[in-house]
Amino acid sequence: MSNIGNSLYNIVHLDDLARNKTRIHKLHPLVKLIVTLAFLTVVASFGRYEITRLLPLFLYPVVIIALAELPKAPILKRILIIEPFVAGIGILNPLFEKQTFALGGLILSVGWITFLSIFLKSILTVAAVLLLVATTGMDRLAVALRMLKIPKLFVLQLLLTYRYISVLTEEAERMARAYILRSPLQKGIHIKDWGTFAGQLVLRTFDRAQRVYQAMCVRGFTGEYNTGECIKFKTSDILYLAAWLAFFTVTRMYDIPMLVGTLLTGVVK
Amino acid sequence: MSHHKLEVKNLSFVYPDGYKAIDGISFTIHHGESVGIVGANGAGKSTLLLILMGVLFPSQGEVIVGDVRVTKKTLPFIRQRLGMVFQDPDDQLFMTTVYDDVAFGPRNYELDEKDVEDRVVKALDMVGIPHLKDRAPYKLSGGEKRAAAIATVLSMQPDILVMDEPTSSLDPKSRRKVMELLKGFDHTKIITSHDLDMVFKICERTIVIKEGRIAADGLTSEILANQKLMDSCGLEVPLALQSCPVCGRKNQI
Numbered sequence: 001m002s003n004i005g006n007s008l009y010n011i012v013h014l015d016d017l018a019r020n021k022t023r024i025h026k027l028h029p030l031v032k033l034i035v036t037l038a039f040l041t042v043v044a045s046f047g048r049y050e051i052t053r054l055l056p057l058f059l060y061p062v063v064i065i066a067l068a069e070l071p072k073a074p075i076l077k078r079i080l081i082i083e084p085f086v087a088g089i090g091i092l093n094p095l096f097e098k099q100t101f102a103l104g105g106l107i108l109s110v111g112w113i114t115f116l117s118i119f120l121k122s123i124l125t126v127a128a129v130l131l132l133v134a135t136t137g138m139d140r141l142a143v144a145l146r147m148l149k150i151p152k153l154f155v156l157q158l159l160l161t162y163r164y165i166s167v168l169t170e171e172a173e174r175m176a177r178a179y180i181l182r183s184p185l186q187k188g189i190h191i192k193d194w195g196t197f198a199g200q201l202v203l204r205t206f207d208r209a210q211r212v213y214q215a216m217c218v219r220g221f222t223g224e225y226n227t228g229e230c231i232k233f234k235t236s237d238i239l240y241l242a243a244w245l246a247f248f249t250v251t252r253m254y255d256i257p258m259l260v261g262t263l264l265t266g267v268v269k
Numbered sequence: 270m271s272h273h274k275l276e277v278k279n280l281s282f283v284y285p286d287g288y289k290a291i292d293g294i295s296f297t298i299h300h301g302e303s304v305g306i307v308g309a310n311g312a313g314k315s316t317l318l319l320i321l322m323g324v325l326f327p328s329q330g331e332v333i334v335g336d337v338r339v340t341k342k343t344l345p346f347i348r349q350r351l352g353m354v355f356q357d358p359d360d361q362l363f364m365t366t367v368y369d370d371v372a373f374g375p376r377n378y379e380l381d382e383k384d385v386e387d388r389v390v391k392a393l394d395m396v397g398i399p400h401l402k403d404r405a406p407y408k409l410s411g412g413e414k415r416a417a418a419i420a421t422v423l424s425m426q427p428d429i430l431v432m433d434e435p436t437s438s439l440d441p442k443s444r445r446k447v448m449e450l451l452k453g454f455d456h457t458k459i460i461t462s463h464d465l466d467m468v469f470k471i472c473e474r475t476i477v478i479k480e481g482r483i484a485a486d487g488l489t490s491e492i493l494a495n496q497k498l499m500d501s502c503g504l505e506v507p508l509a510l511q512s513c514p515v516c517g518r519k520n521q522i
Contacts, residue, residue, distance in 0.1 A: 015365045015405070016405070019365075019366075019403075137365070138365075139364075139365065139369070163363055166407070167363075170359075208360070211355065211357070211360040212360050212361075212363055214319070214324045214355075214360075215353075215355050215360050215361045215363075216363075216373070217324060217348070218322050218323075218324065218348050218351075218352075218353045219348070219352075219373055219374035219377060219421065219422070219425060220345060220348050220349065220374055220377035220378050220425065221373075221377050222345070222377065224377070226376035226377060226379070
């Protein structure tokens with residue numbers, strides 16, 4: 001079942017990326033978290049018809065990918081994974097919206113604009129979160145969340161859930177492999193076995209999680225997850241934070257594409 | 270140093286489904302001893318180890334480490350004194366790098382990060398894998414994973430090492446390496462295994478468990494060579510003590 005194996009590889013690949021040592025990686029995790037939250041808020045704050053105003057915000061993921069030297073293809077692939085769901089949500093908009101607009105002689109439903117807006121917003125938000133994880137790593141993110149006074153129970157829950165994804169996928173892969181090897185004439189897992197398969201998977205994962213937890217307990221784990229890092233704020237962190245917040249504020253307050261357009265047409269005239 | 274002593278008194282354990290895995294076991298292990306705990310599958314070895322570590326609590330009897338009884342209250346102390354290496358290194362290694370995994374224990378005791386680093390470096394040196402510190406544990410080979418799992422426990426600087434099947438599923442060379450490693454430790458060692466040749470080489474004392482009870486407790490050289498005893502407990506005399514398959518000559522102890 002190479003698919004399950006691949007997805008496991010994909011999950012841990014983000015962790016691998018987070019271990020790079022670029023300028024973006026070295027920034028304080030709290031600063032990156034705040035910038036990401038600000039970015040998400042700004043993206044979400046635009047109305048459903050304001051698609052052009054979203055465009056300048058694409059600068060953020062582009063700059064981060066470039067400065068953090070992240071490979072473009074894997075990040076893009078992950079963003080695209082979510083798009084079928086987004087399309088599922090927005091695809092009926094062109095049918096429901098009664099208003100129309102003209103584009104080069106074509107009369108189109110306004111629904112296409114709202115659909116595009118959902119599409120762009122999903123790309124931006126998913127990209128921002130992926131980039132946050134790929135440049136920070138879950139452990140350092142947890143440090144940032146603790147600094148924001150998020151209760152340790154929630155942070156721990158997040159970290160362990162993230163860790164157990166790999167435990168779950170590994171178990172699933174083993175079971176699927178054993179199944180496929182003994183059922184050479186069929187493709188995938190037969191629908192009549194889905195129930196047993198899912199049930200077994202849950203039980204086996206519980207068992208495995210229990211052993212992982214026991215191994216943690218015997219090494220003195222009492223509920224506090226220490227990553228051991230004491231990261232200090234630097235001037236570059238403050239500058240990074242200030243620059244992005246300023247950019248987001250300007251994009252929110254002014255219609256930059258419109259301004260650029262007016263400027264250009266003014267120059268042409 | 271009395272806190273290296275481990276005393277088990279009249280221990281019994283019944284699983285919630287009514288299965289009595291341990292039935293009145295008592296023994297004392299002294300400082301510096303290497304003790305092998307052997308028995309057939311389902312004899313109760315792993316349950317016994319989990320009780321020693323305070324992961325399970327006995328239905329009856331008690332475990333005393335040094336002068337401290339294993340109870341919920343004393344667990345932090347007990348777990349600093351006893352380090353346990355699990356049978357499957359994948360259960361033990363779950364962080365993103367080997368370094369973080371080895372540092373996990375010391376960090377739980379809120380040591381200064383400098384001290385944590387010293388301990389991690391020392392533990393990785395002891396098991397001979399300092400070059401793997403930044404690797405992701407899931408990418409290591411079986412032997413390397415085992416060494417890393419042992420390092421995660423050594424970094425806690427325990428007095429007593431408890432190991433569940435330390436040589437299982439290793440290739441011959443890796444097995445040899447792990448055995449050399451274990452031999453080199455001065456710790457008090459408690460090792461459960463089906464690898465009786467390993468027990469024969471590393472442990473001076475052996476406890477044989479059968480159906481949750483102690484069937485024999487004594488010198489390894491005497492117990493493992495006792496064919497009748499071994500047979501009755503679902504075990505075999507170690508290969509090293511059996512006749513040579515080519516010339517038929519019997520090895521001498």
